[in-house]
Amino acid sequence: MIIVNFNPIEPRTYFWRTRQQQEVDFVEDNNGKVFGFEFK
Known part of the structure; x- marks a missing residue:
């Protein structure tokens, strides 16, 4: 028997930046x- 944990709620995703232009590329x-997450 295989049991799969299914989460039907999708995570919310954002982009974040301050007024000084500091940023995070991906926020979940x-x-x-x-x-x-920071991507290069």
Whole structure:
């Protein structure tokens, strides 16, 4: 038997930048857990 954990809620995604032009390329809010990603 295979049990698959299915989460039907899609994470919310954002781009974040300050007024001083500092930025995070990709921000993901997944059920209250926030992750930031920087891509080069």
